[in-house]
Amino acid sequence: MECGGQVSEADMLPQRLPTAKKKNCVRCGKAAVLVVQTSAAFCRECFLNYFTHKFRSGLGKTRVVQPGERVLLAFSGGPSSAALLDMVKRGMEEGTQKKRLRIEPGVVFIDEGCIIQGFDVDQRQQALQIVSKIAEDSGFPVYRVMLEDFMSEHSTEADLPVTVSNCAETSQDTTEDVERQVKTLSTDDSSADRLKRLFEQAKSLTAKEDLLQMLRSKLLVKVARMHGYTKVMVGDSGTRLSVRIMADIAQGRGSALPLNTGFADDRHGDVVIVRPMRDFIAKEISMYNTICQLESVFLPTLSTRAAEKASIGHLTEAFISGLQVNFPSTVSTVFRTGAKLCVSQDPENMPEGHERCAMCKAPLDTGQQGPLQSSVYKTSGASEDDNKCVATGPEPSPSLCHGCSLTVADFGDFSALSDQLLHD
Ligand SMILES: [Zn+2]
Ligand SMILES: [Zn+2]
Structure with missing residues (x-):
């Protein structure tokens, strides 16, 4: 996922490297148009093949997602989840019958607007409409849920208020739908208020981001359970996860690293969170989105206007993206090192019981x-x-x-x- 995530991938947007012009594609030898890592130059076509292959082989190798499984795609509106949506869509349509991705996808968007300072109801409504439009273009059923719904007494799985569109059984007009959903908020926003107050009382932005991360995962799992999905795919890129690795260690969450950054996160039992975008760095995703002309939208997050040192996550992000500019293998190095750290702390080897x-x-x-x-x-x-x-x-x-x-x-x-x- 990347639901309103903290890593502003805009900071890590790719530059069309001038050196790329002089290089040839490593696959076919034609003139390259972009450089992916330090040395690998690709022409457009080979890049798309490389990207698609990497995505599918990641899913294939791990065998976490079974054919025919109902999979919920977490969509934040950001570039990484936009690419995820597109990859799944293409995977289901392209190639031979045998090679096609056979899953039953749905899309979920969590509106986190209530805890963002200075983000009013109008802006929320606007954002919700833009995101809904992009999500609905996928043709999959779209579920919209508000972060504050976590606070309401309806937060049992049976009646969490979720708006669904694009579903065969619902024919409501999306715009009206969204308006109604946001308006209900502005009149009866006691749960939004309570959540807002809770976030305001935290002393540090680090704690706020930490809680948001947790609420987000729990809501995703809830929506998945409600609608019979057994997997949730999130758009975390390698870049975001490498920031997470360092921030987690700094916050004393080292033992959670395999779950927080691995391909599959099974801590919730019946619903498994999957990260199929973890093998891509933000720059590659951005390239892919540019080539495929995918729409994405940047929504404000908790740390949007915060100073660099405002939170551990924000500082780590600035540190990694700063290093990445001059040392393009920073992300992959951190990421690979993190993956090695995970091995010795395999959760399956944890003792049974109260753990x-x-x-x-x-x-x-x-x-x-x-x-x-x-x-x-x-x-x-x-x-x-x-x-x-x-x-x-x-x-x-x-x-x-x-x-x-x-x-x-x-x-x-x-x-x-x-x-x-x-x-x-
Ligand atoms: Zn090529
Ligand atoms: Zn904990």
Whole structure:
């Protein structure tokens, strides 16, 4: 996915390298029009073949997605998820019957507008319409869901308010649909308000981004369950994931790396999150979108107007994209190193029993009640008596990983969300 993601891939847009003009295509020898990595130059045609092949072989090799499976595509409007949508569409139409991608796709868009400062109802509505239009052009059923729906009492899977379009059984006009959805918000926005307040009370942008990431995955999984999808494909590119690798390590989420950045993330059990775009860097995706004239839209995120050092994620992103300019193999180096780190921490080798974080469902790195974890709770709990944090509920304290316990401590009072967050 890339739903409103933090990595602004605009910063990493490809430049048509002047050197490309002098090079020949590494595949066919014709004049190259673009350079993908440090040395590989391609002509248009060979680049498209290379891109398509890489995508399909990634899916083929891992065999995570089975033929005929219902797969939900997370669409943020951004370049990477736009490419994902297009790859799936082409994969289902092109080639011989045998080689075709045989899945039943749907598209989901999460509107995160309610927590973005200065993003008003009109702008949200406009954004929702643009994104809906691009998503519907795919011809797949499109599900739209608001981030604040996570707060509502309807957040049980049975009746999460999701708007569907492009479906054979619904014939509503999309524009009216979107308008109604956003208007309902502006009149009855108590859940939006509560979520907004919750985000405002966080001390750091890092904690906000961390929580957003979590809410986003949980909502995707919920929508998938509701509509009978067993896989969710997200548009995380190698560039985004390499930022994630470094940011995760910096935030003490190292044990969650295999889940957070691997091809398949099975922490939610019945619904598996798949990252088929992880083998592409942002520059390649951008090239692909330019050649195929794919539309994408940049929506503001939590860190859009933030200073470079505002959060660990934002700083890491600036660091990686800065390095990438002069050292084009930065992303792939970080990415490959991250993949190696994952091997020794294979979640399948984790001991059975009480081993998952109650919030992010990653393998617990703090033990049953690690000294670090309890100290974090004590600090946050003791400082504000009436602001009880999640961990000091009437039930035995749910175990949180190191990363989540830091986030909880930063928010102080998580009670507004704790039920939905801890029992999914
Ligand atoms: Zn060529
Ligand atoms: Zn956690």
